[in-house]
Amino acid sequence: MNQTVFAPWNDPEAKPLIQFKQVTKKFGEFVAIDALSLDIFEQEFFALLGPSGCGKTTMMRMLAGFESPSSGSILLAGKDIAPVPPNKRAVNMMFQSYALFPHLSVWDNIAFGLRRGGGSKEEIAARVEEMLRLTRLTKFARRKPHQISGGQRQRVALARSLAKAPKLLLLDEPLGALDKKLRQDTQFELMDIQEKTGTTFVIVTHDQEEAMTVASRVAVMDEGRLIQVSTPDVIYEAPNSVYVADFIGDVNIIEGAAAQEGDAVTITWAEGQPPINARSTLSLSPGQKVHFAIRPEKLTISAERPDDAANAMTGKVLDIAYLGNISTYHVELPSGQVLKAQSANTRRIARRSFTWEDTVWLSWTNTAGVVLEK
Amino acid sequence: MRRFTWFNATSLTLGFAFLYLPMVILVIYSFNASKLVTVWAGFSTQWYGELIRNEAFLDAAWVTLRVAFFSSTLAAILGTLAAYVLVRANRFPGRTLFSGMIYAPLVMPEVITGLSLLLLFIGIGLDRGILTIVLAHTTFSMCYVSVVVSSRLASFDISLEEAALDLGCSPFEAFRLVTLPIIAPAVISGWLLAFTLSLDDLVIASFAAGPSSTTLPIKIFSAVRLGVSPEINALSTIMIAIVTVGVISASLISKRSAVRQETETRAAERI
Numbered sequence: 003m004n005q006t007v008f009a010p011w012n013d014p015e016a017k018p019l020i021q022f023k024q025v026t027k028k029f030g031e032f033v034a035i036d037a038l039s040l041d042i043f044e045q046e047f048f049a050l051l052g053p054s055g056c057g058k059t060t061m062m063r064m065l066a067g068f069e070s071p072s073s074g075s076i077l078l079a080g081k082d083i084a085p086v087p088p089n090k091r092a093v094n095m096m097f098q099s100y101a102l103f104p105h106l107s108v109w110d111n112i113a114f115g116l117r118r119g120g121g122s123k124e125e126i127a128a129r130v131e132e133m134l135r136l137t138r139l140t141k142f143a144r145r146k147p148h149q150i151s152g153g154q155r156q157r158v159a160l161a162r163s164l165a166k167a168p169k170l171l172l173l174d175e176p177l178g179a180l181d182k183k184l185r186q187d188t189q190f191e192l193m194d195i196q197e198k199t200g201t202t203f204v205i206v207t208h209d210q211e212e213a214m215t216v217a218s219r220v221a222v223m224d225e226g227r228l229i230q231v232s233t234p235d236v237i238y239e240a241p242n243s244v245y246v247a248d249f250i251g252d253v254n255i256i257e258g259a260a261a262q263e264g265d266a267v268t269i270t271w272a273e274g275q276p277p278i279n280a281r282s283t284l285s286l287s288p289g290q291k292v293h294f295a296i297r298p299e300k301l302t303i304s305a306e307r308p309d310d311a312a313n314a315m316t317g318k319v320l321d322i323a324y325l326g327n328i329s330t331y332h333v334e335l336p337s338g339q340v341l342k343a344q345s346a347n348t349r350r351i352a353r354r355s356f357t358w359e360d361t362v363w364l365s366w367t368n369t370a371g372v373v374l375e376k
Numbered sequence: 377m378r379r380f381t382w383f384n385a386t387s388l389t390l391g392f393a394f395l396y397l398p399m400v401i402l403v404i405y406s407f408n409a410s411k412l413v414t415v416w417a418g419f420s421t422q423w424y425g426e427l428i429r430n431e432a433f434l435d436a437a438w439v440t441l442r443v444a445f446f447s448s449t450l451a452a453i454l455g456t457l458a459a460y461v462l463v464r465a466n467r468f469p470g471r472t473l474f475s476g477m478i479y480a481p482l483v484m485p486e487v488i489t490g491l492s493l494l495l496l497f498i499g500i501g502l503d504r505g506i507l508t509i510v511l512a513h514t515t516f517s518m519c520y521v522s523v524v525v526s527s528r529l530a531s532f533d534i535s536l537e538e539a540a541l542d543l544g545c546s547p548f549e550a551f552r553l554v555t556l557p558i559i560a561p562a563v564i565s566g567w568l569l570a571f572t573l574s575l576d577d578l579v580i581a582s583f584a585a586g587p588s589s590t591t592l593p594i595k596i597f598s599a600v601r602l603g604v605s606p607e608i609n610a611l612s613t614i615m616i617a618i619v620t621v622g623v624i625s626a627s628l629i630s631k632r633s634a635v636r637q638e639t640e641t642r643a644a645e646r647i
């Protein structure tokens with residue numbers, strides 16, 4: 003795909019487009035954003051992920067200018083944006099609630115921002131038509147917002163914020179109401195737009211798959227703080243905490259005591275069970291309590307004990323969840339711990355190898371999981 | 377639905393009779409052919425004809441209409457601005473006091489409002505005439521507008537204004553292009569309310585009016601003291617018609633916009 007890797011966050015010379023510097027936002031006594039520092043670079047597709055109420059919308063509203071930080075500062079292209087009113091910022095926001103103008107047609111909603119920009123009638127019309135085509139709303143151009151469906155309304159909101167092609171685009175859950183197919187198409191459209199125009203995107207999403215697909219970097223938030231900011235693959239493969247591992251995707255967590263030798267770690271976790279062999283660059287003190295996190299798809303399920311596996315455990319199939327392309331097996335170990343293992347359904351369902359109550363082996367390599375301190 | 381019983385029917389009839397019998401009688405007698413108000417002598421519209429030829433009444437009607445138009449327009453503007461500030465502005469010192477004070481004229485005895493306005497006009501040396509009536513009517517009808525408009529603004533989604541700002545509007549443009557069109561039905565029904573209030577106000581107008589600026593209610597009142605004439609009945613019937621149309625359209629407009637708002641929110645909740 004990319005010939006040169008796009009990674010300005012690793013380049014000490016690169017100038018960030020947005021800088022949050024120790025930003026705190028309080029609503030009364032309630033701390034919505036807690037001393038948050040963050041750099042976002044030009045042309046990034048930056049995804050904010052986190053549970054409801056963790057402060058994602060608040061961060062966007064501070065960028066757009068509807069809230070000001072209680073302390074700390076936000077810089078846009080090196081300049082403090084605190085004194086700049088929302089209508090003077092080269093930032094457009096797509097609202098979580100869409101905020102479509104109910105008295106204007108879809109067409110006029112999309113044209114609204116363009117008319118403020120002072121282009122000619124023809125330019126505006128061409129741009130609106132382009133946006134309508136992009137969001138597949140051409141047929142609904144003359145309707146009022148209350149005459150279209152929820153997903154269509156969401157697309158109008160998206161089109162309206164895209165129309166001005168701003169330097170920075172803030173999308174607050176832009177695709178939540180769309181069906182999967184349309185969502186994927188729109189994701190690719192967004193990435194396409196981003197590539198063509200070089201716009202910087204900050205996107206809030208509850209859908210981790212979406213964050214994985216579109217984002218150059220993902221920030222996982224909790225209670226107004228950033229827990230981890232990294233590329234999607236690092237977030238997925240090397241989460242820095244149980245919280246992140248658990249938040250992104252499915253994961254098995256095993257708690258135990260660590261013993262380290264070089265980068266080889268053995269984790270004793272239950273009596274009568276073989277210790278877990280893993281690798282880690284952390285320096286752990288002997289006997290330190292750690293969590294071992296491993297994704298279900300990294301576990302291999304088999305009838306016999308594999309000969310060369312670094313880790314192998316036996317257990318009983320408790321439950322099978324059939325998801326079409328894959329199945330998730332819930333396997334209960336003798337210690338009572340239940341591990342989830344995924345395998346691709348390469349055969350028809352009637353011919354799968356394991357069923358309820360079967361005794362199976364789970365195995366994984368010593369690099370398949372991660373050791374987490376917290 | 378409750379059953380329709382004789383008891384319900386009777387209380388309904390009595391209630392409405394109490395409210396509307398006087399007016400119905402007035403309307404009926406305005407079509408009386410006889411000069412004597414209390415004797416029915418057949419149907420006729422002659423009093424309406426005489427009314428049109430009565431210069432004094434026509435002058436008063438013209439004054440009243442102009443006063444009602446200007447005062448309700450002024451009240452609609454000022455009342456909308458006041459409502460906007462009260463609903464939108466962040467807490468500022470004295471906000472509670474201000475919002476309480478704006479509604480005070482609603483419950484203030486008209487005589488007091490009228491008297492204090494009279495003192496003010498004399499104090500600043502303003503000659504009493506149409507201008508002073510307009511000012512006085514604006515004063516007392518503006519709070520009605522502000523009540524109607526602020527209830528609409530309270531349910532107005534503030535993120536619409538934020539979206540307008542975000543798309544490059546100045547705060548004033550956001551108000552003009554987004555807020556105002558959406559609250560327009562409330563402003564219009566507030567205007568109609570102020571218009572009808574001004575049309576039939578007697579007490580405050582008699583304090584603020586000068587010799588050259590008699591409004592219709594004042595004219596009627598002084599004419600009645602010399603004895604009720606069928607002409608007055610005809611005039612009153614016309615006023616009743618105008619006020620009724622005004623009040624009904626005001627309530628229809630606000631009900632229609634409430635219904636539309638509800639469908640919009642319901643549609644929004646379907647997401």
Ligand SMILES: Nc1ncnc2c1ncn2[C@@H]1O[C@H](COP(=O)(O)OP(=O)(O)OP(=O)(O)O)[C@@H](O)[C@H]1O
Pocket residue numbers: 029032034052053054055056057058059060061098
């Ligand atoms: N104007 C406000 N006054 C008081 N508290 C607020 C205000 N705005 C947001 N909050 C609080 O700040 C916290 C963060 O809100 P925010 O809207 O940023 O959450 P979010 O991460 O966007 O959540 P969601 O995923 O549900 O949209 C919440 O606990 C919320 O209750």
Ligand SMILES: [Mg+2]
Pocket residue numbers: 058059060098174
């Ligand atoms: Mg939110």
